Amino acid sequence: MFLKELEIYGFKSFGKRTKLSFNSGVTAIVGPNGCGKSNITDAFRWVLGEQNIRSLRGKQITDIIFSGNHREKPLNMAEVSLTLNNSEKVLPVEWKEVNIKRRIYRSGETENFINGISCKLKDIQELFMNTGLSKNTYSIVAQGEVDLILSAKPSERRYLFEEAASISKYKYEKKKTLKKIEETNNNLDKIENITSEIKNQLLILEEEAKHLISYKVCQEEIKNLELFLIYQKYNLCKTNLSKIRKNLGQHKEKKNKAVTNIEEEELKINLLKIELTNLNKEQEKYKYKNYELGNKKNIIQSELNLMLQKKADVVKRLFDLNKEVKSITQKIVICEQNREAVSSNILEINNKSDSFDQKIIYLNKELKDISKFMNSLSLIESNSIKILKKISEKELFLKETKIKYNTTLNIININLEKIRKKRILRENQLKNMVEKESNYQKIARKKRKNGDEARFKTNEEKIKEIENILKKLQVEVEKDRHIINLMEERKNILNKPIITNGKKNEQKLKMFSSEYCQKYPDDICKKLIKLIDNIPSKYEKIMEITLRENFNSIVVSNISSALNIINSLSENELDEIKMIPLDLIENIKTLPDDRIKIYNENICGFANELINYSQKYQNLFKVLLGNTLIVEDIKTALDVSNEYLGKYKIISLNGMVINIDGSVGIYSNSKNYQENFYYVEKEIKELDKEITNLKIKITKNDNFIGKYNNIYNSLWEENKKIKKLMQENEKNAMSGINNLNKITISINESKDSLKDLSIEENIILEEKENISKKCHIFEKNYHTISEYSKNINQVVKMINKIVARGNSSINNLSKDINNIKNIIIINKEKLINIKEKTENISQYKNEHLLDLKEKKNIIEEHNEKLNNVLMRIEEYNVQINRLDKDNPSVFKKAEEIKEILQRKSNLLKKLQQDKINQQDRYELVKEKQHKEEILEVQYQEKYDNIKYEINRNYNLSLEKLELYKNISVSQKEANQKIDILRDDILKMGQINFEAENRYNNQLQRCDSLCEKYNEISKAKKSLEIIISEIDQIAIERFKKTFNQVKTYFDDIFKKLFSGGEGRLIINYDKDILNSGIEIIARLPGKKTQNIELLSSGEKALTAIALLLALWKANPSPFCLFDEIDTSLDDTNAEKLINILRGEDLNHSQLIIITHQKTTMEAADTLYGITMEESGISKMVSVKFEK
Template sequence: MYHKEYILDLKEIQLIGFKSFADKTAIRFDQGVTCIVGPNGCGKSNIADAVRWVLGEKSAKNLRGSNMQDVIFGGTVDRKPQSYCEVSLVFDNTNHIFPEIEEDEVSMTRRLDRKGDSKYLINGQVSRQKDLVALFHTIGLGKEGYSIIGQGQVEQIMNAPPERRRVIFEEALGLLNYKNRKEEIERKIEDANENLYIYRQRIDEVERRLGPLSKQAEAAREYNEYNESLKINEANTYIYRYENAENEKSKFKKDITSISDKIISLNTQIERINRRMEENREKINQADITLTDLNDRRVELSVGNERKDGELKLVRERIKTYRSQIVAAAEMLLASKTRIGEIDDETALTTRKNSEATKRVSEIETQTEVLRAAVMALDKKIEVFEKLSDENRLSQLSSADEIAEMKKNLGTLAARMEATKDRIEELSAALKKAEDRKERLEDELGSVRKDMKNLRSLSSSGMREFEEKQEEAREMQLAVNDLNQDLFNSNGQLASLRENLEMYISLKNRFEGYKESVRRLLSVAKTNSDVGRHLKGALADIVSTDQRYEKAIETAFGGAMQNVVTPSADDARYLIEYLKRTNGGIVTFLPVSSMRPRPDSREIQRALDERGAMGLATQLVKYDDYYYNVISNLLGNTLICDNIANATTIAKKYGNLFKIVTLDGDTVSTSGAMTGGSTRRDSGSLLSNERKIQECQENIARKQKYIEKLKVMIAQHERERQEAEDAVEALREKYQGATSEIAGLTQRETALTQQLAEAEADIVTYREALNELKRKLQELKSEEENSALSEEQIASRRMDAEKQMENQRSQCDSFKEERTEKSELLRQLEIEYAALNADIKKQHETIERITAEKEELVKQILEMEKEKEEAQIKLDGLEAEEAEKELTEEEKAAVQEIMDQIAALSKEKEEINATQVALDEEKTQLQETLTKSSDKRYKCELEISKIDTNLENIRLRMEEAYNLDYEGCLAFRKEAFNVEEAATLITALKRKITMLGAVNPNAVEEYEYEKTHCDEMTTQREDLQKAIDDLQAALDEIRGEMLRIFNEGFEQINENFKVTFKELFGGGKAELQIDYEEVEDPLNAGVEIVACPPGKKLTKISLLSGGERALTAIAILFAILKARPMPFCILDEIEAALDDANVDRFASYLKRFAEETQFIVITHRKPTMNQADTLFGVTMQEKGVSKIVSVKLAEVESKLGAGTVE
């Protein structure tokens, strides 16, 4: 038991701007009971709210507001709103209940301004809310316990779930500090476990890196060793090459002089052969002209004949087709007519079945209605007889009780009747009160539901708008993401295009793809104006074509693509002399003034109409008119065709009179030779390079324009996204406000619904009790009137009731058996009804399907008959046309005569061509020899260049790799150095370095760093694990202590509750129970309340009346106070539901406990006021502003006794 000297007194409450207390208000409390009274709406409960607020309440709803700023005085018509509010609780600390505070008076203050800034102060010093609340918890005070019990909170305590009810007892027993400490340790353990998991993840990650790093460090060490050896050997190789370069070059220069003389002799022989071949070409050209004329006549005749022959074949093919169509149409007509007959039969059968099923459905519907009516009639009869049987059974039982009761209590009937009448009057009054309460609750519940409906309507529309805006913002974000990704990809593509452009320009500037002699000449021409003015450029540079024709045109040009175009023959001779002087190799020149054009023949013009012909080569290339002679000479009489099949067909038809090249590069020459096959795909095409440069430039321009457009779109979308997000945020705040209001109203609705259900249950209970009492009263009167009846008469009446019950039971069983039979028949009919309806539906679908099929077939028959007639008409016309298409004998003879002339002339041409072939072979051999000599000379030149290049490469290698020049390399010179052995060693070292792969030069340092880091984290992980173990031990200790304190204190409260319940109810029994069944943790076990008022059976608290429930909660309050007196306790109209007798009992009990606890009671009830030591009145002299008036009743009584007060 606690003693008064250890209890803390609340001396004063100071309010500034809190709710309706606009002015600074101080309320000083004495020991004992202080009552606060006043009319409704004057602000009495605001005093309880103020105390709860200082105790740490965070929920504005529990303070009867929508947000925390609502506790600040909001102003009136005559007053401005306050900018802040402040409440202070002043305690007497003379006994130093707060040992850490030395002062004898402790002031706990909470302050809030309209910006939402909140402060907590202890004796004027700013403190944390956590510290202030912890001080309250040490003396058993808290915002959720029994220290403050507000309006409606009694019901919430009784209705709360068991685990929520446990918190009240924990707070009363001073366990909240333990609980906070326990939760803090649990949070620390959870945080530590998360950190431990992070450490483990990091250690695993570092350990995974250590393995590869170890290998990389070993590789780095080997690399350094190999690289040092490589540097020494490469340095000595450079010294050797540098000192022996001139000797090696002089040998190759002698070979170049000898080869150059041989090349001059070969060029003379080739020129002689070229003159003879030119004479033969003149003869071939003359023969070609004659052959062209003959071929024109042959083609003219052949084309006519072939056309007639083709038309004849076409006519015969069409005749065959129409005959097949007529036969097929006849067969389809027969099949369609047969199917129509089948459909008609199927339709008739289905219609008949449908009619029968429909008739049966109608019969079943009639039978079903009759059976249902019969079953309902039987149900009513069974119900009547069962009710009569129950009444007779009750009557029988009543008779037996009457006999026993008459024998035992006949003399007490008058007393029982009087007691029953008194109880009827009490219950009638209670029923009237419960009905009034129900009506009031229904009105309030209707108002709450109306407000909820309005708010939900607003919330629903707001939620839809919120979701739409949220979706819009999300779509905008996705669009921005897509555009950013597109921008990223486009920038990557632009960079790739620029790289390609640089590569193609570099290829063009370096003349890649040309043979060495041409490349060297073109390079010189760029820098040497004397050479450059004598040439126009390579042939590939002055022509272009569409991409699809590039391969064909390059093939048509052949080796001429490497030729160099000059203005005149003199320019060509100058360049040849220059090449000779500079040993520049051999280049073929095309002088514009000397080249003779080769016009396209008439045959090739006609061949353009043939299948597969794409165009003349001269027309498919683009070039300046200045070069017409060159292009016409090289591409004249050349046809471009799509593929080799069409090319061979055209060549055969026109007797190989012109050259044909396909898009794939296959060639059919005038000699009949065919060249083709697979070629290596090569990006170094001479014609394609310029096109690729232009395409890259165009693509870069387009891509840059597109990127700028993307940037504008991203900026626009970003603005729209931000606007959408701002709208979403505004709607979210609006929706959350409405949701908060709905949540408050929902909670109020739940409470009201519960209270209404309780009121309705009370009304039902009272009505049932009244009916029962009235019935008992009537029975007592009957018993009194008929007390003269003998026991034999009662027994006879009982026998009659038994016989009547037997007859009724027999009839009832008969009705039940008949009902079962009819119900089974009804069920069978319903099953048949459902099956028939399904069949009818299926038959309807079948009729619709086959009717549609029949209509389609009729339509097809009409169309086929029409097609058949049209085909027969066309067939008759074609058979007549067939006879007109046959060739005459004269037409065949004319063609043969021309063919004989062509054969003779072609033979003569072939003989000349054979001579040309022989000369060409001789020329080829000479050119091959010339090429080999040129190549040999070039190789010698290349070797000289290679010596210089290799020496330069070695120099650059030494400079770039080791930052060494020749003088620097001398420091590594070996006296006994073998260059061949060094080359082998260098190759082996490079191979070893290559086998090492990519070497991380920092691997050794990284490995050491990671290893140290891993060891440090392992130590930290072990320290963290030890800390977790220590925290777990502390948690186990706190849990054990909490369980011990709770169990001991709860047992004492439970014993006190049994006593206070009996004293407040004047009897009965009650107890508190801990429910351990459905929880694993005993600290979470809920508290059940079991109460049995006098004269009632043990039942659930939910079945108690409102007054009984309130009195039970008050009994728990006094049980807690008896076990652990609180410094003070604020009660806000908790006795409102009690009748006057119970209020008297409550007030007396309150006065008794006031010796240990300071009570502040907000009340309207006079018995409670009568027990007050001090009385405060709350008034609103000024509308909306509360004022305090105080009276000490003891002083008033003493003055009244002395006669000094009127």
């Protein structure tokens, strides 16, 4: 297998598609720094499966995508493909040529391909396992990684040897199998947990199945009795239906007779009605004639009235029109007057505008004069400000120099003081030395050796004794402190779950309760857990289950106390708290004391009787725990529940809870510190007691240590003094003469130093006089400049005042000009308005004249109308007189017909009354029939319901129902039996109807899980065998490869260094596969030394020797070295090339990125990387003839 081609597009600096074809032999890649040579190495590593972006010299994954330059835009993806010849089937695939491609987009999405087929990155990594071409191997060495091989830890160096030994795949397989083992262990644990749960459930389900059988027997008896009762109902229904059907037949006959009588009466009534209708028609004719005559008269009368109204309207309208004519003539006169007034206003405004124009010209001239004067003033002001600036600068300079001279004077004064003090000190020293000289001559030797030595020895013995005692005490104290720390840690562990379970306000609560008790000493404010004196260890978990909701509740005296606490909650920032007022508890009715007689050893008793507490909280615990019965085991719990279910809550010691409502719960019996608050509280109390005892012990021991330390220190100090005295007595004799000589020398030295100090003092005094003179001159100059600056400031102020006045006058003038201009504009606007008004006036006048003409025409029209109306009124009066003569004859005929109608209608009423009586009789019969029909429907419905009920509920026909008629003597007895059976069912409690099925299912499930468990455990054993086999193969391969690499490393090392010795040593651990590898290098003519002490060139050669040895042991298809020869000189580079050109490595493909000329010369193919455009790498290739 060999490398054919590498194609790069959009990867780092390769913005354009670039292809690199590779031949056998050495290929060198050259180019200046920063042109993108190392990006080729990164491309190789990335395409072979590298995921760590840091090892590709980036911060984030998108850093490897071409980011563009001033011309080219950034690309949205990067792509690298690698083509390999696989004719020798080195890679475990069928293809002769293998193409690996990786692609990444800016979104972070990646694509991987093997021969154009999409795959996972894992597939690429697995493909190159044991070929020496995986992401971090000896075959691809990036820039600067040569030194890392030597600087790496021995354990980190091992991965190179694993790759050379081709065991990375075995390690990968081992990792997979270990993962599988872990999964199998998890599965086994799950199965164990499930089977234990199922077994617990089977016990309960078995008991429930028994209950179900007895329930079914009761239900069968109830069914038979219910069918007997249904038969009784059915029989009653049948007899009633036959009676009702007989009655209905009789009612039908009566009903038919009544119908015939009603029909006869109706015939008579209809004939009479026809006669009446004819008479009514005749009457209507005469009525209509009479009405028509009256109507005509009314129409004519209304027409007449209308004409009269019209006449009145026309007269009124004529009067109004005459009025309007008068008003229009007046308006025309007013318009003429307005037009004359407007023309006079126009003349006035024109005269005023001429005078305003002259005024503006005068004001503009005045404004120009003032502005010229203001400009001259501003020039003077700017000049004076410049002078002021210069003066201020000079003033600052003088101030600074003055300060400098003052500081130097102060320093001189300080130095003078120091010199004087030194002189006084020297004089005093001289006096002392003279006195010492006289004293040393007087002192004689005094010997007190023997007494001091005896005392010194006794003190030493005492010190040793005290040291032993102190050591023992300190060991004891350390032990106790260590125990305290362990106890504190244990306390923290116990407190942690309390905090996580929502008890973070525990400290606040304690403080609050203590403060509350101080405020109200008569009240109670304690947690319920604190009120329990003792819970026997046997019942701790049970009490935890029973008092789960109330353990951390606050017990208070009464409801008012509870309200006080609620008000204080927000002030103390406490969370929600549950409170139990004792006065409310007193009102709750508790169960009587003779509740249940304990007839069984396995019944422990009621929960409130099993714990210890104060007598005054008896009612509280009776309410909370009085209805909870504690039993030994599940079986007893189930037995007791059969008798007392619905009365008591039953809890077994192994965690089964049967609630009053019949629901069942199971709790684990293990002491869970996260839930068992009482146990935690108890243990914390015990720990606190032990800690206080230990602290008392420590304080006692500390006091003893303090006392012994004081004795020890006093003895030590005494011995020190004795030792000093003994040494001084010995030295005094010898040092006396030396001290005298030293004193005489120092006296002479101090005399000389006094002379030097007096000379120095004189020099400083002269310097001080010169500086004080200069200071005086500077002060004079400063005063003159400050006076000059004051005068200029006054001038500037005066100019500012004048400028202010000028500005105000300019403002006033400009205001006046603006005002006049505004007036002119207003006048112009007035003229426009007046002109508009004149036009409007003329328009109004014309309109009024037109209106006058119209009104006169309307008056003429109305006069004509009035004449026509008067004519019509006369005609209508004539017609009314004619109609009044025809009306009386028609009225007489109508009255005669009315009398006949009255007689006939009375006869009709009589016939109708007879008919109504017949109908009432008919309705009575009909109603009785309807009632009987309703009863028939009701009984029929009951009959159908019975039929449907027995068919649906019992799946029986009515014929079979008769089989149940002799089951009971009477309905009463049947109902009593049903009630008794139903009471028995109620006593059974909640019935699980799926118990039998669930029991069988769970049993089957338990068996299948057991089978699964056995299968999985067998699989686990086989996996463990596989791991041991993998380890065996890996160890053998690793040993073999290590020995090969060891020999090759020594040979190559000797060739590179022309002698010396290179050794590899395994740091044997328990497991050879996890052992580190040490490198020992002995250079020719030198001793064996640590590799860290080698020079950079020596390190590089050693690392190269190791890489080549690894490659020789397991040759990879190609090798890529990025600047491994950087640290080498020409001779060493030549040695490296000779080895690379050697017989062993001649047939391999070598790719070297280099700057060395010797390496370039040795290359068969040369690739040059340049950057013609900034940020884009370009390739140039050369192939050399052999």
